[in-house]
Amino acid sequence: MKTIRLTFPELGLIASTRGILGAGIALLLAERLSLEQRKAVGWTLFLIGALVSIPLGMDVLGKRDETRAPIE
Numbered sequence: 001m002k003t004i005r006l007t008f009p010e011l012g013l014i015a016s017t018r019g020i021l022g023a024g025i026a027l028l029l030a031e032r033l034s035l036e037q038r039k040a041v042g043w044t045l046f047l048i049g050a051l052v053s054i055p056l057g058m059d060v061l062g063k064r065d066e067t068r069a070p071i072e
Helices: 008-029 035-062
Strands: 002-004 064-066
Touching: 008 035
Parallel strands: none
Antiparallel strands: 002 064
């Protein structure tokens, strides 16, 4: 079994970056703003979410503990 130990602030950062990434994608697909506004805000949110997710993902994957049952 693989376990990852995260603190609440780390979990909050991961959740917020997922939200920012999703908001960026939603704005790119929505039609409430003008095309230029939608592209500017959507791409900005998408890129911030993606760029922040990379170091967080590396941090989380670096904390992985592989716990295996003993083989008899």
